[in-house]
Amino acid sequence: MTYGLETAEHPEQLRRVAIDPVSRVEGHGKVTILLDDDDKVRQVRLHVVEFRGFERFIQGRPYWEVPVMVQRLCGICPVSHHLAASKAMDAIVGTKRLTPTAEKVRRLMHYGQILQSHALHFFHLCSPDLLFGFASEVAKRNIVGVAAAHPETARRGVLLRRFGQEVIRVTAGKRIHGTGSIPGGVNKSVTREERDVLLADIYDMVAWSRDAVALVKQLHGQDPALYNSFGVFRSGMMSLVAPDGALDFYDGSLRARDESGAILFDHVNYREYASYIREEVKPWSYMKFPFLSSLGAEKGWYKVGPLARVQNCDHIASPLADAERREFVDYAGGSPIHAPLAYHWTRMIEMLHAAETIKDLLHDDDIMGDDLVSTGEHAREGIGVIEAPRGTLIHHYRVNDDDLVTMCNLIVSTTHNNQAMNEAIRHVAKRYLSGHRLTEGLLNHIEVAIRAFDPCLSCATHALGQMALELTLVGADGVELDQLARHGDGTVSRSPP
Amino acid sequence: MSILDIDERLFTLLDKVEFDRSPITDIKEVGECDVGIIEGGLCNAENVEVLREFRRRCKVLVALGACAINGGLPAQRNHLSLPLLLQEVYRSEPGAEYGLIPNDPELPLPLNKVHPLHEVVRIDHFIPGCPPSADAIWQVLTGLLEGREHPLDHSLIHFD
């Protein structure tokens, strides 16, 4: 455990190093590191610096507005919020069971999103680190560099994402922030023409997804020592699983395992989430820290997302992805894999599963049906849970007799991984930073660990292209010791005092 | 990130970029001006600082998307008092432990109200939409590269 690195005893006597902002992730965050006189790392924190307050200002709004409004929290996986809120609202409008068309169109939308989000994360954001090396030349370490050195890889990444976005457009009405899912069902199904256009490309998508898994395996195989040890910490994991234990992104019940892989709870109705998960607030981050209430804040934190899901489930319902899952599980001889870099491997297995599932759904005529909505007796409370690209997403609402929201609680995917990401960067800082002089490549090691979790830290002020990044080392007396700057054009300069 | 919806047109952009060695410097040189594109509204003190720095560095500043242009979803909190909001989110919610409100000096202070960018600095071009369509983004980018006076057609203007 490195829990101790969270808070140093006399921070005023330590030097502060900041990575601000963390780049090639969605949203705004920064890392601060405190070092003692011997350059030993004493404190490491990932701060999420955005505050939104959605839970409060949604109060007083009509419930049917929520699925459309809440997705504006995010520009990368808005469909997750759209659908989690819709599932909660299904309960409000008394839907016992969605029509087959509604359920399958929603699933198609969601799996399209998993595909596009995973492709974006791997190809556009992370592949430069993995293909060129963590400390490779900063000017090349981006999608531009990948497009130059590995044009076919970059092209497939872009086209995989485009396909996923097109699946979303067809089901939700537009690529980002559509309105397709409404309380009790959907407002449109898929036309034959729309389906045929997607069918023409889906086989390429399945093949390319399979190649993407092979690429990650190859990278893993080239440097297993690095991939298996980088930023490793042990923790429990949680995700939804289908009734038969299969991987399911859209629906299911909660299952959690401890760090050795033993089941902590299984097939828990997600409407009971509040009895199993609590959240801690720490003064240094606007993002909360969830934990399993049975284990307490100190021991109960866990991982969510691809690495958790692929190991948590009993099998995957599509054949190619399931074969890859078995190979992954066998890689460590059946004991759980905790390596953050294995997130990429499992993320690509999930992308393959998403592509296979989309293929099956496109062959199912139910997606073209016209029975779109089913409702029943209205209720006052609704809870919707879904597996978003980044992990379990919980939406919880109460509505009054006038149809207005009176309470909202969200636990978003990245929040579940808050403690996990902090642990990963503490391990990396200790291993690679302690006792060393600052380098840009070193700095990127911290970010590589964060990126593995594919965090979505909320959106604020963004720039086109690479953001300037500045690293400052300040002595205990407040004197600036060292400064390293990465400029907008990718160049790095050092300005010693 | 919505800019990535230009799909493979990204490579066309990168071709020009490669020609001039880096995405941002390339765009700057072709249009003979520095182009900065800002997404998101002003939610905290740090956002304001970053925006002012962009204004100083960029000859042309583009506000992209609803949040940048009118505050967007985060501005939906503007009719509420900030202390009340913090209280609600961190202390009153089900499942929240050890009720405290984050206050570390490392966290930028939230502004009382979320502001659109044009209320703080001069903005040269706006691309509305939540998010703007890829075609709108593409038209503005290529328009700026070609030095067009009005880079956005009315037909590409959407607010939702």
Next chain:
Amino acid sequence: MSATFLLDGRAIPFSEGQTILQAAVAAGAYIPHLCFHPDFKPHGSCKVCTVKVGGRQSASCTTAAAAGAVVESDTPAINAERLALVQMLFVEGNHFCPSCEKSGDCKLQATACDLGMVSPHFDHFFPDRPVDASHPDLLLDFNRCILCSLCVRASRDVDGKNAFALAGRGLRTRLIVNSRTGRLVDSDVSAGDRAVHVCPVGVILPKRRGFSVPLGRRVFDLKPISAVADASAQIEER
């Protein structure tokens, strides 16, 4: 219908007593407008329909059509003024199009797009206006009110109920419900009333129906408002 006037060079026929805008709408010619509706007595408050007649600017909805008059409407100068008026309406209320169920069917939004509005230009007021959801079938979201008074006119002139009114003066003008408590549930408004269908923006809405029309099938998704001849009627059918 022999008399005509010229609107931007196009001859528009009119009958005795018609205003410029009434005749233009009847002839399928577009002059931007918000508070005007062909079925109701013109109100002349939003000024978006301002045109230039004989060198003077006036609201075309309240200016009588005159034979041989030369009317300028679609000029850069007049459109710039219209744009400023629309921008002021946007900053005065809380018009958050991304989550408004009237998006795509909203005259304010469509007019702004048609005028080329890309930003609100002015500083936002961000007023605090709670919704009235007391009625079992209807929702009132005052955040989006542009004080066009169409609901006031429809309730008074068609429904005979006088359920709505504009209260206050100047900047404090606001839409109110004429009931003992000021709440909609205590008025005699019902879902079938004309007043609840004429709203050109997203203030008066049927409950539990939002977003049932998919993107692409909304009134202004395919054509700009200037090309939708019977926009008022189409919105009302929604």
